[in-house]
Amino acid sequence: MTACRLPLVLAHGSAAFLAAGSLALTLWRGLEEPAVALAFGLLVAAGELSRWSGSDEREPAPLGAAGALSYALLGQNAGQPTHHGVPQVVTVVLAAALVGCVPHVARGRGSTADHLTRRLLTVAFAAVCFQPVYHRGESHAWDGPASALLVVTLLVLTALCDAVLAAALAHSRTRWPFGPLLCDELRGRLGIGSAVCATGAVMSPAVAVVGLWALPVFSLPLVLTQLSYRRYAAVRTTYRQTIASLARATEIAGYTPAGHARRVATLSRAVGRDLGLTEPELTVLEYAALMHDIGQLSLVDPVPAGATSTLPAEEQRRIALLGGAVVRQTGVEAEVAVVVERQADPYREQPVSARIVRAVNAYEEMVREEAGPGGPLSALERLRLACARDFEPEVVESLARVLQRDGLTLPAVG
């Protein structure tokens, strides 16, 4: 337990230490170029205010991130060299981010501590790499395209650091495997992360050439990107809800017991995560698990208690194929339909998502059959005995791990 929390404590501790140190140094030395500091501070604060909590987005405040990074990488203002050092960068970003966090903390949403830690550490990293290198050569050693390239390289490095940091924090909070988390984080950088990097990389040269006028002009595309992302996320949420209610159709029609699809989906997602599936694969898995029983809508007579895992193999496969046909009509990705179709095949012929859905579905039905304290254990035992053909041993073991971690309780009925 302690070993798991170590990265978390370490990150928070070093961020707090950094913040306190920078604040003290800046107070002692006084603020260089207060106008520039104020402009960037306002930008970061505005970005943080528009932060978007309550979603699983990688970069909830792209404008804040871009503003903070470009301040860290600023060497000139309208042709005049700037003199703010690393402590001042950290202090300005800290103050702005704290101001921007107030409404979020007041509403009690989002994990503000993690967010602040990441922001401070990445900004400090970028500033430590850039400011000494840029200001060491007295004259214009770093003018021109070389400077732009230096900024881009540093931003890529910073993004990598941030991804590692985010994955480490998520790992120590959730105890999901580190590798897939890091992969997900890195993949997430390609989307809005690259837009943030590019904006940060453009903003500091632009301020160097144009002056502070560049800030509002250059933030606009990023604001648009953020808006597009929100709409995208909103429609994705709606879509997920619609799939869930389509899945409830079988329950309302009396083919399957209430909450079955939801429980299978939640448990499948946990197993998939334990096995190290990536985020897009997990989405496919979740949709497939939600709709795995939808083929029963085409049946004339309901299967008793909706328990398909006890039917003859041929019948199971027929229902699976019917379900695949329905799923294909619903416009979700074809991979979901494939998983639904193949859920009744022997595991060696299945894709890994279908193996998970099959094992979890069987487990759920067995536990329901024999209610009582021994239910989960004996269900797992029965799954292990059928590992020769129907269920993959690795998936069953992963299921056992997940159940053990969550105290052998089924997820609450949604």
Place this chain on the structure above:
Amino acid sequence: MGPVRPWARVYVGCAVLGALLCVSPVPDVRAPMWVVALLAALYALCEQVPRFRHGGRRPPEGMGTFFPVLLAGAFLLPPPAAALVPLPGALLARVAQRPRWLRRSWQAAQLGLAVCAASRVHWALGGRDAVVGPRFPYALVPAGAAVVAFCLVLTALDMGIRALAEGVPVRWGRSLLERSREFGGAWCGLFLRSLGPITVHGLAGLMMAVLWRSPYGPVAALLVLLPMYVSCWVFAQYHRERAAHQATIRALVQAVDIKDGYTRGHSERVGQASMMIARELGMDDDRVEVLRFAGILHDVGKLGVPTRLLRKDGPLTPHERRIIELHPEYGHEMVRGIGFLGEARSAILHHHERLDGSGYPYGLTGPQIPEFARVVAVADAFDAMTSTRSYRRARPVAAALEELERCAGSQFDPAMVRALIGALDRHGWHPAVTSDEVRGNVPPPALPSAGRPTVQPHGGGRT
């Protein structure tokens, strides 16, 4: 679209001629040709990018034309040279509809003319010095004027080809003034809708131009494109996901229609009638949209009723009737988790309530019944009477309205009945949608987002 009309060909020919005239002084102009070549190559590349796959997924459709590159060209180069920038990209673009070369040359000519106009305006206002200076905030003035010119030319050319190619019906009986007013209204709408997105693209183009001329050079300028590209990409993703969502709702409705046998297309038509009533009542667009979904999904609970009962010929026993009357509650239970449906959920639960309290499931009376439910009840009854069912023929619209008026007050809300009659008077009843039709319940296209210009070159084949 059918074959291209001869007048449209002549029009395209004129545009091409105009573009050639714009470009013709190039040999006499002192312009850095490497900048022209680089920008043109960049634009062509941006046009091709949507063809590649993104992360193993299908390439998003309609990524939008990359105007920042063109506008940066207009800010950096003298007009004839700037007009050269869009040509290779437009001529190499992918075009879905035939005749391909006509469409490509139309697109090239249209963009060439627009860029030339923008560049001329920018040049005349002294934008070039403001960019090289750079003199901010003055540089925003010529850039803004250039964006307006660009947008004006694009819209004007677009309206022209629309009128000629699609053959706006010319009825000589109507006064010329009326027609020109109508045309002007459409023109203004198109112009204003495209101005916003193009302004954003113009700002990006201005940044590109300023950075290009700065000591940092073209490398930094290229970075400006990345956020724009990501924005377009996300926007395309949004549309993809939205289409998938529509398809899912359609599948839900189709499942009901198939189960219920005689009600083929009923849900779609109730959605349409509900929408007409909502418009007549002056609801705002968001509520109209939600009400349309309420109409479409009102019977979704029938999925929970045994098919045997739904298709039974002859009278139902009281027990069977009670089972069928559970469907509003089943439907509400199904859609209760879908957040965006909002008020529509209560409409699904209460669409069989009657004003006098004799309806089900709760026997609500008068104002206790939610407004949306009162609308859907009228729309449902109207379509049930005017469509053919297995056990009787369809009634004419007039007879159905008479029946609705007779029951207004006891069963239906008189205000809703009046609204339906008013809407039908004005627009007529054209239940053209069938549940097979692909566009069945796809809502009208989204408002243009600022992430993507909406003025699509008409011959571009992207629409």
